[in-house]
Amino acid sequence: MPSLRTVPSAHRPAPRPVAPLPAPPPVPPALEDLFSLQPIESSAAGTALFWEEDAADHAFQILEGCLRLYSILPDGRRAITGFAFSGEILGLSFRGAYPYTAEAITGVRFRRLGQGRLAAAGGSDVVRPQLLARIYDEICAAQRLVVILGQLNAEERVASFLLSAAVRTGADRANPVAIELPMSRLDVADHLGLTIETVCRVFSKLKRDGLLRTEGRHRVLLPCIQALRVLAGEESGTTPSQPNVSVRHAAVWPQRPVFVS
Amino acid sequence: MPSLRTVPSAHRPAPRPVAPLPAPPPVPPALEDLFSLQPIESSAAGTALFWEEDAADHAFQILEGCLRLYSILPDGRRAITGFAFSGEILGLSFRGAYPYTAEAITGVRFRRLGQGRLAAAGGSDVVRPQLLARIYDEICAAQRLVVILGQLNAEERVASFLLSAAVRTGADRANPVAIELPMSRLDVADHLGLTIETVCRVFSKLKRDGLLRTEGRHRVLLPCIQALRVLAGEESGTTPSQPNVSVRHAAVWPQRPVFVS
DNA sequence: CGGGCTCTTGATCGCTCTCAACAATGGTGG
DNA sequence: CCACCATTGTTGAGAGCGATCAAGAGCCCG
Numbered sequence: 001m002p003s004l005r006t007v008p009s010a011h012r013p014a015p016r017p018v019a020p021l022p023a024p025p026p027v028p029p030a031l032e033d034l035f036s037l038q039p040i041e042s043s044a045a046g047t048a049l050f051w052e053e054d055a056a057d058h059a060f061q062i063l064e065g066c067l068r069l070y071s072i073l074p075d076g077r078r079a080i081t082g083f084a085f086s087g088e089i090l091g092l093s094f095r096g097a098y099p100y101t102a103e104a105i106t107g108v109r110f111r112r113l114g115q116g117r118l119a120a121a122g123g124s125d126v127v128r129p130q131l132l133a134r135i136y137d138e139i140c141a142a143q144r145l146v147v148i149l150g151q152l153n154a155e156e157r158v159a160s161f162l163l164s165a166a167v168r169t170g171a172d173r174a175n176p177v178a179i180e181l182p183m184s185r186l187d188v189a190d191h192l193g194l195t196i197e198t199v200c201r202v203f204s205k206l207k208r209d210g211l212l213r214t215e216g217r218h219r220v221l222l223p224c225i226q227a228l229r230v231l232a233g234e235e236s237g238t239t240p241s242q243p244n245v246s247v248r249h250a251a252v253w254p255q256r257p258v259f260v261s
Numbered sequence: 262m263p264s265l266r267t268v269p270s271a272h273r274p275a276p277r278p279v280a281p282l283p284a285p286p287p288v289p290p291a292l293e294d295l296f297s298l299q300p301i302e303s304s305a306a307g308t309a310l311f312w313e314e315d316a317a318d319h320a321f322q323i324l325e326g327c328l329r330l331y332s333i334l335p336d337g338r339r340a341i342t343g344f345a346f347s348g349e350i351l352g353l354s355f356r357g358a359y360p361y362t363a364e365a366i367t368g369v370r371f372r373r374l375g376q377g378r379l380a381a382a383g384g385s386d387v388v389r390p391q392l393l394a395r396i397y398d399e400i401c402a403a404q405r406l407v408v409i410l411g412q413l414n415a416e417e418r419v420a421s422f423l424l425s426a427a428v429r430t431g432a433d434r435a436n437p438v439a440i441e442l443p444m445s446r447l448d449v450a451d452h453l454g455l456t457i458e459t460v461c462r463v464f465s466k467l468k469r470d471g472l473l474r475t476e477g478r479h480r481v482l483l484p485c486i487q488a489l490r491v492l493a494g495e496e497s498g499t500t501p502s503q504p505n506v507s508v509r510h511a512a513v514w515p516q517r518p519v520f521v522s
Numbered sequence: 523c524g525g526g527c528t529c530t531t532g533a534t535c536g537c538t539c540t541c542a543a544c545a546a547t548g549g550t551g552g
Numbered sequence: 553c554c555a556c557c558a559t560t561g562t563t564g565a566g567a568g569c570g571a572t573c574a575a576g577a578g579c580c581c582g
Contacts, residue, residue, distance in 0.1 A: 074495070081407050093397060094390065094393035095397045095398070123384070128384075132383070132396075136396075139396070142400060142404050142407060143361065143403050146406050146407055147332050149407060150454030151339075154537075186561095190411075191411075194539090195539060196561080197538090197563085198537090198539075201538090216547085233338075234335070415570065446529065456570075458571075459571075461530055
C-alpha cells in the first residue's frame with residue numbers, strides 16, 4: 001500500500017494555549033482518512049455488503065477478508081467481475097446504483113462511508129485525484145479482464161489470474177511466491193469464463209509442468225513466476241529463465257496483420 | 262442526448278453599461294460546454310487519436326464518426342474493448358496514461374480539451390458529477406462486456422452487440438430498427454472474442470431466422486428486436502411476441518445452484 | 523473491367539464443456 | 553478421538569461449439 005497515510009486526527013488540531021507561530025497549512029484529508037473516522041463493521045462469509053442495482057449509498061473500505069463481485073444473468077449464470085481484498089475500496093458509484101453484488105467469501109471487516117460525505121470530499125482538490133485514480137484503476141481492471149476473456153485460452157487465463165493475485169498481494173516479490181486464494185474453484189471459473197473442471201485441469205497441468213504447487217485448497221506456490229508470465233502472454237518468452245521447464249503452446253501466435261496507421 | 266446544454270458564452274457575460282439589477286447567478290459550465298470553446302479538428306480513417314500507454318494529456322469529444330478502442334497483446338492479438346460514436350467523450354484518464362488506443366474507423370471530427378483544464382473543471386460542483394457519471398458509464402460498459410465475453414456463446418454475443426448498437430444510437434425506438442455498423446466484421450470479431458468467420462456465420466443464421474437483414478455491408482435491419490433480446494439473454498423469453506420465429510437454443514440454461522445468502 | 527479487399531460458406535480439427543465417477547477435505551455428532 | 557457425511561476438488565471419456573484452413577462470392581475503387 002504505497003499511499004502515504006497522514007495522521008487521522010490532523011484535521012482536528014489540539015487547541016494550543018499560546019500560538020505565536022503561523023498556523024501550519026492544515027493537512028488535507030486523504031481518501032482513506034475519511035474512512036478512518038468510521039466505526040468498524042463485520043460480515044460473515046456468504047453475506048452481501050450490497051446488491052447489484054441497489055441504490056449506492058455507501059462506499060466501503062475493506063480492512064480484512066475477501067469478497068467476490070458479480071452479476072447474475074436472468075438464466076442463473078454468474079459472472080464474477082472481480083474480487084476485492086483487504087486494503088481496497090469498494091462501491092464507488094456515482095449514478096445511483098451499484099454495478100455488481102459484493103459478497104463476502106471469508107469473514108470481512110470493513111468501514112462504511114456515506115455517499116453524501118464522499119461526494120462532498122470530491123470537492124477537495126486533494127481527495128478528488130485519489131478518488132479519480134481509484135475509479136480509473138477499476139476501469140483498467142475491467143478492461144484487462146475484457147482482454148483476458150476475449151483473447152486468452154484457458155491456460156493463459158489461469159496464468160493471468162494467478163499472476164494478478166500474486167502482484168495484488170505483493171507476493172510476487174518473495175521467493176518462492178506464495179499466494180492465498182480464499183475463493184473456491186467455482187469462483188475462479190466464473191471469473192475466468194471457464195468451467196470448474198477446466199480450471200482444475202489447468203491447475204493440474206501447471207503442477208505437472210512444475211509451475212505450481214498447492215498446499216491445501218487455498219494456498220498456491222508459484223516456483224517460477226517468470227514462466228507463468230510467458231504463459232499468460234505478458235512477455236514474448238525470448239528469455240527462457242528456466243530452460244528445464246517445457247513450455248508447450250508458447251504464446252507465439254501467427255501474427256495477424258493489424259492495420260496500424 | 263438528454264443533457265441540458267447551457268449557452269456557451271454564459272461564463273463571459275457581456276459588460277453591461279448600467280447594472281441596477283443584482284447579477285443573476287452565473288450559469289455553471291456543463292461538461293460539454295468546456296469542449297464547445299475548443300476548435301474542431303479532424304482525423305482520417307485509420308489514424309489514432311491517441312495510443313495506449315501514451316501520456317493522457319487530452320480528453321476528446323467526438324462530434325462525428327466512429328472509433329475503435331483497443332489493446333494489442335505482445336503476440337499481436339487485438340482486443341477491441343469498445344467503440345466510440347459521435348456525441349461521446351473519450352480519453353478521460355486520471356493516472357497519466359490512456360488505457361487503450363483510439364483509432365478512427367471512419368473520418369472523425371472532434372474537439373480536444375487539455376487535461377489541466379479538465380482537472381480544474383473537476384473542482385466545479387456542477388461539472389464533477391457529470392464527469393463522474395461519464396466515468397461510471399465507462400466502468401459499466403466494461404463490466405457489461407466482461408459478462409458478455411465470460412458467459413455468453415457466439416450467438417448471444419452477436420445479439421448483445423447488435424442490441425447495444427441499436428440502443429446506443431437510439432435506433433431501437435424506430436420500426437424497423439436500422440443500425441449503421443461502420444466497423445468491419447473483423448472489428449466486431451475482435452470485440453466479441455470471436456473469429457470473423459463465426460461472426461459471419463451468426464449473421465447468416467440470424468438472417469435465416471428472420472431476425473436480421475443487411476443492406477450493403479454496414480447497414481443492418483433488425484425486424485424483431487424483442488426476439489434478439491431473448492437471444493441475448495436479457496429476457497427470460499416467457500413472452501413470445503413473434504411466435505413465427507423459431508428460437509432454438511432459447512437462453513434457458515440448467516440453473517446452476519448459486520449460493521445466495 | 524480488372525485488382526484487391528472484405529465478406530461468406532464449407533470441411534475439418536481441437537479446445538473446452540458436459541456428464542460421470544471418484545478422491546480429498548472439513549465439519550459434526552456420537 | 554474417530555466415524556460419518558456433505559461439500560469441494562480431481563480426473564476421465566465423449567460431445568459440441570467455435571477455430572482453423574481453404575475456396576469462392578461480393579463490393580469498392582482506380
